[in-house]
Structures are given as structure tokens and as C-alpha cells.
Amino acid sequence: MTHKTLIKVRGYHLDVYQHVNNARYLEFLEEARWSYLEDHGDVAWFAEQKLAWVIVNININYRDAATMGHTLEVQTRFSKIGSKSAVIHQAIYIAGTDKLVADADITFVCLDQKTGKAVPIVGELKSRLEHHIAN
Template identity: 60%
Template sequence: MHTSTLIKIRGYHLDLYGHVNNARYLEFLEEARWEFLEKQADLAQFMSSGLGLAVVNININYRRGAYMNELIDIQTSLSRIGGKSAVMKQVIYLQGTDKLVADAEITFVITDMKTQKAVALEGELLAQLQAWQNPLV
């Protein structure tokens, strides 16, 4: 399963060169990940379970500038699940086109909020993550 998040590029997203500043993509990607999670899970229940999510690695490839008033479409999916970590794939297109703006892989762990340590992705937790999984091509 994947979600699509639209974001309109505003003037405050731009740098002195007139395109989206590279650091802003972290915010755009996070917004899309939250939307993905809201559609997949009961976040209130998850947060009250004593578990949390922690990003441990982000790799972004910038492919094309994004400019004021353009709409970008961020497609987010859970692409891989390991023993203690999982990877979300995010692809940003100029809305309505095949023009690739950026793509990213975000590795995260699920942590025990008391110990602040990653928990094993097994049992019911693994089954839930597997239900979300559908890699973007």
C-alpha cells in the first residue's frame, strides 16, 4: 500500500537560487510519512502502547529543482522490513507528470519508549508492518 501526498511549493520553501532548499525536502518527506502512518495505523493507540518510531538513516537523491507554485506529489510506501528496522521508500514527482524531483529511502526502528532501544520486528508488530508493505517501483 502507498499514499500520495500533495504539497504546493510556497515562497518560504525557496532559497536564494529560487528553488526549494535541500533541507526543506526533509520536512516534505516527514509530512508524507505522517500521512502514510495516519492512513495505515491508529496512531493514538500506537503512541499509548509504549512504542515509538525513530528515523535512523535518510538518503535523498535530488533529481530536479522544485519551484514556487509547483505541486509536488510524494508517494510513500514501506519497501523493506528487517529484524529490527524497516525502510520507507519515498518518490517525489512534479504532480501530473513523470518528472522526478527527488527520491529517498528512510530507515526507521520501532523503539520501546522506556528503554529507548529498538524492538524486534516480530509477531503482531511484524504482521502489521507487512500489511503496509508494497514497494514503489
């Protein structure tokens, strides 16, 4: 299941070269992940379970420049569920085009908020995450 989030490029997103600063793409990706999780009820579920998502790795490719006034479409989907971690793939396009601006694979673990330790992805947690791949 691919979730789409639109983000308008503003002046404060730009660097001295008048294109989106590389660090801002990480913020765009994070905004889209939060939107995805909110839209699917995962924020509340994880809070109830006292679990937190912790990013352990981000691999990002910068493909093209986005500039002032562009609207970006961030596509977010789960791509892999392992026994200890999972991967979300995200791609940023200029909205309404096939122009890929950046893409990234984000690996995360689920942390028990009481112990501060990563938990294995099993049982109900695994089912919940696998649901995102299946749909």
C-alpha cells in the same frame, strides 16, 4: 501500497536560487510519512503500544528542481521489513507529471518508549508492518 500526499511549494520553501531548498525536501518527506501513518491508523496503534518510530538513516537523491507554485506529489510506500529495522521508500514528483524531483530511502527502528531501546520487529509489530507491503 503507495500513499500519495500533495504539497504546494510556497515562497518560504525556496532558497536564494528560487528553488526548493534541499533541507525542505526532508520536511516534505516527513509530512508525507505522518500523513501515511495517520491515514492507516498507525499513529494511534503505535501510541497504544508505547512505541516510537526513530529514523536511523536517510539516503536521498536530488533529481531536479521544484519552484514556487509547483504542487508536489510525495509517494510513500514500505519497501523492506527486517528483524530490527524497516525501510520506507519515498519519491517526490511534480504533480500530474512523471518529473521526479527527489527520492529517498528512510530506515527506521521501533523504540520502546519506556526503555528507550529499539525492539525487534516480531509478532504483532511485524504483522502490522508487513501489512503495508502486502497491500
